Amino acid sequence: MNRREYLMRATGGFAGLALADLMAESPLSEKRPHFPVKAKHCVFLFMNGGPSQVDTFDPKPALKKYHGMPYHGDAKVGSNGRAVGHLMQSPFEFKKHGQSGLEISSLFPHTAMHADDLCVIRSMHADTAAHASGCLQMNTGSIFIGKPCLGSWLNYGLGTANQNLPGFVVMTDPRGGPIGSASNWTAGYMPAAYQGTLFRSGGSPLLDLATPEGTSDRTQRRSLDLLKSLNEEHLKRHPEETELMARIESYELAYRMQTEAMSVVDLDSEDAATREMYGLNDKRTADFGRKCLITRKLIEKGVRFIQLYSGGGHIEDTWDGHNDCITNHTLHAGETDQPIAALIADLKRTGLWEETLLVWGGEFGRTPTSEGVGKPGRDHDWHGFSMWMAGAGVKGGQAIGATDELGFKAIEDRCHVSDLHATILHLMGVDHSRLSYLHQGLNQRLTGVEDRRVITKVLA
């Protein structure tokens, strides 16, 4: 019996048609990975605006020595037309943490407690000085709009375990989205089914999830039942059309999604200690803490890729500390440090740590020079910056690669943004050179046409 025959027979008694068979039609059904999976879920903690490497994970004692002196290197410093100041030491103290002695600045006292889990990459580099193209590159591998995002590629390549929730969830900052907005979670030339879904941490988490105002739950259910019943009559006239069947099921899926998604944002059942751990009782950390706690619940539910933005809107509302990097980073690190540490601890507690990959970083870093003289701001630095990975398949407690003496440019073990993507895909069980999508006559890849590599030193 072939598929069509099977479906034709099955529709004779539609109710009996197994959901699994129907979902085989879904673009989001689970697919076989290329090789053994280390991580089933990926959480991308996007520090929007560009955190400064020399103030976070890349200590540069030389900056103390050269503090206040002009930079004499040959590379272009800073972004379009902004004033270049003098070298500026970090006001934040670096200390060794954990058994590994990984050096982390005083901005992250909570994350530092998990130092032995972090693999810091100090030699990241990107291709652009602008936020728009930088965010695009970090999310899609390309500085141009219209390309699918990392989360789209993962859902295209692997599907997602829970059809009742989106497979690619994005939570933005209450101050606004990243520059480029939806271009950062678009599916580009892929079907819309692979695009990131915005998820709000309170109220109704998904767009149009809530029953319309003035419609009772009972009416909603009765209406859906009527729709289903009429559609099934129609289906009898076109029993071979699987799209029609899938569309009937999509309404039921939407209904289940309502229950499922609402239960994810309902944090009342979490105990007091957990709420305290995530910082829900502190105004400063409450928003990001809520998102991190929701992230844990989304992982529990099987969501493939979750992206959290810290910072939104412009300049000082993000990590984009042009005017005063000290105040800026104190604020944004302060909002996120404790929740991120709590997420790590909580994942370990629930056993999900073994199957979850965490990635932390922004679209680029910041210059070791100040922006303008006598002003504690820092400009964009895409020649070298730091990110960290942790969790499933990652060898923690190490810093790999290095920037130059001043922390300006990556010089050792240089890791391009696309190398990071290749590594993330690898840990999720996907070969970046094989995962492709035919578009405009070319097998397009997340990592593009250049030779890119998995950063093997990251791997456990």
Added chain:
Amino acid sequence: MKDIKPLLKERCISCHGTVKQKGDLRLDAGALIRPDVHQDLLERVASSEEDERMPPEGKRLSAEQIEMLRQWIAAGALFPRDEVIPKKPSEHWSFQPVQSPPLAASAFTHPIDAFVFGKREAAPKANPLALLRRIHLDLTGLPPTIQEQERFAKSGDMNAVINDLLTRPEYGERWARHWLDVVRYADSNGYERDAEKPFVWRYRDYVIESLNQDKPFDRFVLEQLAGDELPDRSVSSVIATGFLRLGHWDDEPADPETDRYDQLDDIVSTTGQAFLGLTIGCARCHDHKFEPLATRDYYSLVAVFNPLDRPTKGRKELTIPVDGAEVYAWSEPSAKAPETHVLVRGSPTRFGDLVEPAVPAILVKQQPQFPSGEKTTQRRLGLAQWIASEQNPLTARVIVNRVWQQHFGQGLVTTANDFGLMGATPAQPELLDWLAHWFMHDARWSLKRLHHLILTSRAWQMSKSSDSLMRYRRLEVEAIRDSMLAVSGQLNPKRFGPAMKPGIPKAALEANTDKEKVWQPSDEREASRRSIYAFIKRGLVIPMLETLDLADTVSSCPQRQVTTVAPQALSLFNGEFVNQQAQHFAARLKREAGDDPEKQITLAWKLALSREPSHDELTKMRAFLQEQPLEQACRVILNLNEFVYPE
């Protein structure tokens, strides 16, 4: 051969295969590997001299791989008997002149049916009213009104209906959108500021008007590529060249040197796909791996557009004045063309050979003459004249196929933007050629005559079934939205002009950098215009359109995706727009059918589905209305599968 083929494919065929045959050697089929090269082959792959060794790039073959080759040759270099030998690219079907095949022998007199059915019988025609709904949605994107249904029920004259619909302005509003998909139309540039393209809507209006006037397609091509260079240049023909400026544009490019070439690439790639069905953009950095298109071909096309200048002042885009009108287009300031070089590996700093304007070599025996002009270089005119000529093997085939695809849900060639070696082979090559030939020579490039021909065929009018050519296909989101407005009685027929902005839920704006300012919605009346007038913002696509598979806003979209996912159901069941239309729909039913539920339901069915409800449907609806308000019933009707999947 099982292990040998993949090896040859991976390491040898890019130079010694179907597309390229360096040293006159082909390794893409066992039958083509002549015994006299066997020894040489083994020596070259095993050579210790760098200059001798094959393959010249990448890692050398491993000892195991060389041994495998040696054993295969020693065993007689066997290959499967039924091996298909790929044709030379120059023999590829779509590069051959369009033929005029004789009509197939058939009892059917309609040429399309003769080809489609031959001596077979055809399935019966669809139910007349279902067919009426199908034809209205197909040509105008709107369901037939009650009066139209009644008129047709009396006359039964389908031919009159087709002729009538083809003269309506709604035809252009529906079919222009199909063309806008192909030309990557959007109202903004994308990127950080995502600024509005000033007056770009005039290009959208130009497309609608051109279709409604039944402008011959060859002229339509000429105007979009070179409307400013035509001897009978007009404001409208210059507006047409807005085609060249529809692409995304970063006003703060990461690398200003490549930026110029990125913009030219957008034009060359889109031109290749839209008019020729060729993915020429892949040849920017290296010769196309799968198509007979070299970087030289690519940069020869870049040379055609290189004289163009994007009018800007810093980050602000400027329009060009044409007879007092502001036109969104490029300008060509001089008749003297800048030099164009091949860029080695696409790098803007590595100049290769100097190139002159030319068309892809594989398509012509002799290059067309490029004219020279006094005000502009006329290079685009030269290219456009070649594209729009009857000698071009691709142009007519590509557009005929696009029209067929839109009518049948699937093209004769299923890869509408790719007629190259990697594209699909046509399901019915004789039919495609007959249509293309007829379209150029008999119909004189008239799209309306092509529509008429297709729509009067039995192949199109028969009921859908698993063996019919008609694919059961969901309406595009614009037609869904417009149909809802039509059924609810709210459709605002206002035509043309600046785009309108339907409301976007606040929740969707929160994720924007400038959430307060990014979207100023139009009032409800303005927002109730047809969807083709909705503002397409690259950084913030209207959620309902996006979730229901709107075309990619960045690159040419050959065919809409049809995905079926839960967020669509959320949007259509819980979203504000549909619930508003359900309210209006209910009010209309009460107004026009009074309080009797049976009359209300019957009217609703006629308006939404162009038929009367069945007994069973009536029973279900009556039971529902006994406990639920009419608005709820209306919401259900607007969500029916039958509403979005026409029979």
